[in-house]
Amino acid sequence: MKILMVAIPNHHFFQWVNQLKDSGYEVFWFDISDGGSVVAKISWVRQIKGWKLKWVFPFRNRIKSSVPKIYSYFQKYNEFDLASVFEQKINEIQPDIVHCFEMNLSGLPILNVMNKHKKISFIYSSWGSDMFYFKEHGIQKIQVALFLERVDYLITDCKRDYRIAVRNGFKNKFIGVFPGNGGVTFSPEFIQTEKKRNIILVKGYESFGCKASKVIEALQLVPITLLQNFEIVIYSADEIIIEKIKKSAFFDNLKLKIYPRAIFIANEDLLKVMGVTCIHISNNISDGMPNTLLESMGMGAFPIQSNPGNASEEVISHGVNGYLITDPLDGAAIAVLIEKAINNPELRIRAQEHNVNFIQKKYNRSYLKKEIVQIYQDVFLNQ
Known part of the structure; x- marks a missing residue:
């Protein structure tokens, strides 16, 4: 054939x-x-x-x-x-x-x-x-x-x-x-318990339908005392996002790491990061079923995800195994979800158990x- x-x-x-x-x-x-x-x-x-x-x-x-x-x-x-x-x-x-x-x-x-x-x-x-x-x-x-x-x-x-x-x-x-x-080729050995998760991971696309800028705005509305317990990692960051962060004094007192979009990150390395990620945030006004959403959920990260055309709700039940962003242009509303996720470790633990089992069975390569x-x-x- x-x-x-x-x-x-x-x-x-x-x-x-x-x-x-x-x-x-x-x-x-x-x-x-x-x-x-x-x-x-x-x-x-x-x-x-x-x-x-x-x-x-x-x-x-x-x-x-x-x-x-x-x-x-x-x-x-x-x-x-x-x-x-x-x-x-x-x-x-x-x-x-x-x-x-x-x-x-x-x-x-x-x-x-x-x-x-x-x-x-x-x-x-x-x-x-x-x-x-x-x-x-x-x-x-x-x-x-x-x-x-x-x-x-x-x-x-x-x-x-x-x-x-x-x-x-x-x-x-x-x-x-x-x-x-x-x-996805999942690596169960890299999936850590909730207590060992210390990263807030943000997808940094800002082009066409991608709106990472609203997540950056949202983070600056979250009490800084909550964020200081985490390392903020922005991956695949477009230049406009990098500049936006550099211009904000808010991030000066936070642990921050940025991976520019132009720098290739091996999928295996990204999955390892997701295995120690507490919250994964991705925000778009248009998308299908994002592979990074499936990967992060399968590695145990709590998802905060936009829901264009109701695609993301095919794998996320709001308030059960993640949070759905209803308006990707509303940074204040996204900030509320981030704060709620940080303050609710019991929800994150339950979500991790469900998501790891569900995603790895349904999407395992x-x-x-x-x-x-x-x-x-x-x-x-x-x-």
């Missing part, structure tokens, strides 16, 4: 595709952005890269940064047409299945080609704010409907997005809800591997 994956270079995609290693399938990856070099972590996959530029001229990156308008004009004539290249690869590979990850960047650009090859089974994995926020991505409703009409099989990372797809015309086979990264491998076999046999 030949499977052609279509995706941008993305850590979650790499984790998903690695679930198929040693499956016996012949797997190809069309890097739709043609970004970067060959990816070592999926070296067993046949990677289609270097397809975009007709001529890789000297000092290209310098010209791009110094005279971007001239560079953009020239690139109109220096890039191969994506659809033409993809169709050429379809004809060369003759895949049994094409699987695209994310609609806007990976699905819509190949739609016309897939419409020419109706006999090839087409799987689409919805990611993050893909379906929920398609209008904000500049995608028209008719484009979504035409895309979903061609999709034979749908995978989502939350139930919400399946319902959205159905409302927008999807009528074919729903495979089910799977985490976008294919599951080793448990999901067999199901994910079987997806492609079932699609192939149903052709």
Whole structure:
């Protein structure tokens, strides 16, 4: 069986595709952005890269940064047409299945080609704010409907997005809800008891639908005497968040550690931090089922999580095993939740026991591997 994956270079995609290693399938990856070099972590996959530029001229990156308008004009004539290249690869590979990850960047650009090859089974994995926020991505409703009409099989990372797809015309086979990264490899030996948890961990994204700035505002409304018992760790922090913290004297008297977004943190290392995290906070106005939410809950951290489109409530019952942020733009309300979580260790203990058991059973990578491998076999046999 030949499977052609279509995706941008993305850590979650790499984790998903690695679930198929040693499956016996012949797997190809069309890097739709043609970004970067060959990816070592999926070296067993046949990677289609270097397809975009007709001529890789000297000092290209310098010209791009110094005279971007001239560079953009020239690139109109220096890039191969994506659809033409993809169709050429379809004809060369003759895949049994094409699987695209994310609609806007990976699905819509190949739609016309897939419409020419109706006999090839087409799987689409919805990611993050893909379906929920398609209008904000500049995608028209008719484009979504035409895309979903061609999709034979749908995978989502939350139930919400399946319902959205159905409302927008999807009528074919729903495979089910799977985490976008294919599951989490949990490390039970790093899961500490409540008494040994001394970190408040904050996801530092501040772009598009991500609103870490409101969490930073909220922390400054919490009595500092409560926060002084913890180390505040901001990970994947965008530059605007780093600057916001630097400008605030509030954080001068707190234990603080910042990991900029540009600095890669190995997933295993992040899980270790989550294993000693008391409270994990992530705030967005648009998202699917965040992998970091599942990871933090599985490692025993108490979640304070935004709930766009009610996706997060699929795993969090407010006041039972975490807190849901109802208004991601209300820093004062988020501050109230942080203070309540700090002052309620009994709730955190109960939540940890529930979350570790629930998340590790439902999202454990080793448990999901067999199901994910079987997806492609079932699609192939149903052709």
